[in-house]
Amino acid sequence: MHAIADPAEVTDPIYADGLRSAIAAALEYGLRVIERSEENAPLPPPILLAQARLAARSGVGLDTVLRRYFAGYAVLGHFLSQEHEAAGAPPGIDPAQVMADRAAVFDRLIAAASEEYAREADVRGQSPQKRQAERVRRLLAGEKLDTSDLAYDLESSHLAAIIVAPGAGHIARELSSELDSQLLSVSVDEETVWAWLGARRLLDPGDAESFLAAIDGNRLTAAVGEPGTALAGWRISHRQAAAALPVAMRRGKSVIRYADVALLASALQDRLLASSLHRLYVEPLERDLDEGETARQTLRAYFRSGRNASSAAAALGLNRRTVASRLKSIEGRIGSTIEDALPDIEVALWIDELEGAGS
Numbered sequence: 001m002h003a004i005a006d007p008a009e010v011t012d013p014i015y016a017d018g019l020r021s022a023i024a025a026a027l028e029y030g031l032r033v034i035e036r037s038e039e040n041a042p043l044p045p046p047i048l049l050a051q052a053r054l055a056a057r058s059g060v061g062l063d064t065v066l067r068r069y070f071a072g073y074a075v076l077g078h079f080l081s082q083e084h085e086a087a088g089a090p091p092g093i094d095p096a097q098v099m100a101d102r103a104a105v106f107d108r109l110i111a112a113a114s115e116e117y118a119r120e121a122d123v124r125g126q127s128p129q130k131r132q133a134e135r136v137r138r139l140l141a142g143e144k145l146d147t148s149d150l151a152y153d154l155e156s157s158h159l160a161a162i163i164v165a166p167g168a169g170h171i172a173r174e175l176s177s178e179l180d181s182q183l184l185s186v187s188v189d190e191e192t193v194w195a196w197l198g199a200r201r202l203l204d205p206g207d208a209e210s211f212l213a214a215i216d217g218n219r220l221t222a223a224v225g226e227p228g229t230a231l232a233g234w235r236i237s238h239r240q241a242a243a244a245l246p247v248a249m250r251r252g253k254s255v256i257r258y259a260d261v262a263l264l265a266s267a268l269q270d271r272l273l274a275s276s277l278h279r280l281y282v283e284p285l286e287r288d289l290d291e292g293e294t295a296r297q298t299l300r301a302y303f304r305s306g307r308n309a310s311s312a313a314a315a316l317g318l319n320r321r322t323v324a325s326r327l328k329s330i331e332g333r334i335g336s337t338i339e340d341a342l343p344d345i346e347v348a349l350w351i352d353e354l355e356g357a358g359s
Helices: 013-036 046-057 062-087 095-124 128-140 168-178 205-213 230-251 262-269 271-281 283-287 293-304 309-316 320-334 342-354
Strands: 157-164 182-189 192-199 221-224 255-257
Touching: 013 046, 013 062, 013 095, 046 062, 046 095, 062 095, 128 182, 128 230, 157 168, 157 205, 157 230, 168 182, 168 192, 168 205, 192 230, 205 221, 205 255, 221 230, 230 255, 230 262, 230 342, 262 271, 262 342, 271 283, 271 342, 283 320, 293 309, 293 320, 293 342, 309 320
Parallel strands: 221 255
Antiparallel strands: 157 192, 157 221, 182 192
8 A cells, every 4th residue: 555655645644544444444345245245245334435535635646546445456366366276265165256246346345435535526626615515414414524624613502593585694693693602604505504503501592583583584584493412412403493494484484493393393394294194183174064164263263372262262253152162073073182182183283274285
């Protein structure tokens, strides 16, 4: 390996240290292929793909990376030939098949390493903002990366927000200043920003929600996750904001916090759950002459009034007995008391309203 290119010429110590580990992993991988055959060969070790990315980042040419792979392949092949000449092939082993398996898996390994190298090289050719966006996406996907250049402490507490508005980046900076926090932001498109607010204290999502809600709602839609700590909390808070954003967009509401719509956000992402709730709690109501519109209005008024039949009746302009009778009829149709199925019915009605099922 050193004869092909001296690792000492690369100043990045992470690359140099990783090279030795990568060589060991590559040899171990080659031996496993011999043991298991091409058909049962494991996936390429992640450290090999990570080292290909480090090579691109460190300015090591792809030709150098591939020449090292071919050198290792040749050394291992020579070793196998020597062993075969000295001891012969074990019973039931076809040396020609072993060599064919090695060649096929090696070809896949070269393709995978080249792809990782090319992707990293492409990112390096992009603007700093695009490179950061790519690194953030990979972190969200669970990759282990060096994050020292993000200028953001991933070990702190985090609060994620997704902002859709003209000047979303500026709004994210103002929000960070308002909450006295670090800011990590990624521009997804011209009007969409993923933002993380970091601090040593737990940030209050309500503060972020209030600040964003004070901005003209006609030009802004935003979703706020819940506080999280360290890298796992950083990922979860963003996923919460991403799950809540479609609810904000469908409701036409400027800002939504995940905790306020957690069940609905999850149901919208789970088509089996959404369709099942609709069949259980909405379809039985649609057998009425008005296709269930009266029943839905009654239930929504009942839920908005805190499950108080008198208040619901007042909101609907009816007397309490009429509302109570309607609720009893609804329970007969769905085969359950409203109290027993309360969360499910509410979510079913929310989805029905958002998707315009009864309009």
